[in-house]
Amino acid sequence: SQQGEEDPQALSIQEGENATMNCSYKTSINNLQWYRQNSGRGLVHLILIRSNEREKHSGRLRVTLDTSKKSSSLLITASRAADTASYFCATALYSSASKIIFGSGTRLSIRP
Amino acid sequence: GAVVSQHPSRVICKSGTSVKIECRSLDFQATTMFWYRQFPKKSLMLMATSNEGSKATYEQGVEKDKFLINHASLTLSTLTVTSAHPEDSSFYICSAVFPGLETLEQYFGPGTRLTVT
Numbered sequence: 081s082q083q084g085e086e087d088p089q090a091l092s093i094q095e096g097e098n099a100t101m102n103c104s105y106k107t108s109i110n111n112l113q114w115y116r117q118n119s120g121r122g123l124v125h126l127i128l129i130r131s132n133e134r135e136k137h138s139g140r141l142r143v144t145l146d147t148s149k150k151s152s153s154l155l156i157t158a159s160r161a162a163d164t165a166s167y168f169c170a171t172a173l174y175s176s177a178s179k180i181i182f183g184s185g186t187r188l189s190i191r192p
Numbered sequence: 193g194a195v196v197s198q199h200p201s202r203v204i205c206k207s208g209t210s211v212k213i214e215c216r217s218l219d220f221q222a223t224t225m226f227w228y229r230q231f232p233k234k235s236l237m238l239m240a241t242s243n244e245g246s247k248a249t250y251e252q253g254v255e256k257d258k259f260l261i262n263h264a265s266l267t268l269s270t271l272t273v274t275s276a277h278p279e280d281s282s283f284y285i286c287s288a289v290f291p292g293l294e295t296l297e298q299y300f301g302p303g304t305r306l307t308v309t
Binding site: 125184 | 198224226228233234235236237238241283285287289297298299300301302303305
């Protein structure tokens, strides 16, 4: 079974607004990663946050991690039409730092 | 950044035939590669871990005789779908582990869309 569950499953917002996606997982992790996938394409790595980190920024992206609640969030600020994609969280378990398990994903649509 | 390629990008085959998908790390050596399967509008499901020079490790529920994995070199892993059936139609994605300083980052290929008729 998959490690992570994401919500919402789908999100539609107006261009310029902020988008927040959440991810919950079940077991202890080494790190958590967020990926973007455009329709029918491969995955693009966005950001990695380690289990001992609480927040990380990269451009318009802000990721938080709460290991006590086993949850993470991805915030995209000032959204653009090009941000339309599916976003997945993925967790790397302590037992294997490189093997990652993907969450169910959030389909984000940005309305112009 | 590191580049991973997959070939072919799309393949249509008849039921009962076998299909081979290649995954190559173009500018780095990858001792470990992963194979994923993705159904439409669904997440990626890890199928197996491919290690250079040793047998692949399959996830629970994945038939090793159905999905043959060979990691022949540090830059190439192949996935062969044997005796393909329509239910094997899917998007197959590989990733290669880039050995960094602190974490083992994965770089993903563009995927191969398999359609079995």
